[in-house]
Amino acid sequence: MGESLPDEDVVPISFGPDQIVKVFIDYNSIPEHVTDPRFAIVDNPEDADALFVKQSWKQFAGLEKLINQFPNECVITFKDLIAVVGHWSDPDRVDEENFEHGPAWLPVTYNINTELPKFISYFQQREKRNLNNTWICKPWNLARALDTHITDQLSYIIRLRESGPKIACKYIENPVLIHFDDVGDVKFDIRYILLLSSVSPLKLYAYRIFWLRFANKPYSLDSLDDYEKHFTVMNYEDDFPLRQVHYDDFIPIFNNQYPEFGWEETEKKIFAMFRSLFLAATSKLYPKCIAPSPNSRAMYAADLMLKWTKDDSGNRSMQPVLCEINFCPDCDRACQYHPRFANDVLSCLFLDDIEDRPITEI
Structure with missing residues (x-):
């Protein structure tokens, strides 16, 4: 069955300050970490005010609940489609020196x-x-x-x-590297959780606690079949060591190794990249873009790397590069290391509450 869009006269759902929101969650790790008394976890989706589910939702017409998905969000979660949609962000840019075209953040x-x-x-x-x-x-x-x-x-x-x-x-043949004394200079990537609460107008948030993955061997542009040199995904292989570095430990490491750039300014570039993508992904009518859906909300994981480039003055510069946007991301580590994560996500998406939370609108 194909995808149906919300009814044109759909009434946006909102909750009063004293209302307990009943949430059905079909998602690993999250239910057991919901401790905010404003939410009640229910076992039957029919009894819920809001759905947080992993299965791709298709029938938005007639849905009288909040749902953690948007119609046609595959334009950013499928790797072939995001390349097309992302290009709309800056279609006229041409880098003659590197023979590249499109936005600088999109390979x-x-x-x-x-x-x-x-x-x-x-x-x-x-x-x-x-x-x-x-x-x-x-x-x-x-x-x-x-x-x-x-x-x-x-x-x-x-x-x-x-x-x-x-x-x-x-x-990315010229990635920004991180040095560890026990191994040398290695590749790394960064994962941010993005929270989308509206397409029209665009309301996009970033969870400021981010996650890191590192290669296990020093980077060089050879031995392209050496997984531990060129890949950073180690947590699904028992044979590979997994380096855990929390974001609050990483920031001083980054600032110490790259004091002329600094994490605060680098993160601003990252957030600007995310906003550029979502502006492009909501710039055209369905089915080319994500469709407006008043009772839709969504959580995505955005994976990125940093690479070396030159600014308009020819000086060395760091450029964030988007790797992919993930639907239904694994939240085990998020819940394990940050027990407030589930409460923060539900509060932002279903109650529009980001006060005193590590969440920034971008």
């Missing part, structure tokens, strides 16, 4: 199942210009680095289509 991306001739042409033009031609190829509908490959061989990329639909993203 050049091709769907190698539907855009193979364009990709081959672009690959060959980069080759002629002696530009780095390393690519990361991944399924548009999987996560956790499954069936993901890093290569600089065109023939290898072409053959990857045989194992399922793939996108090819320009690999």
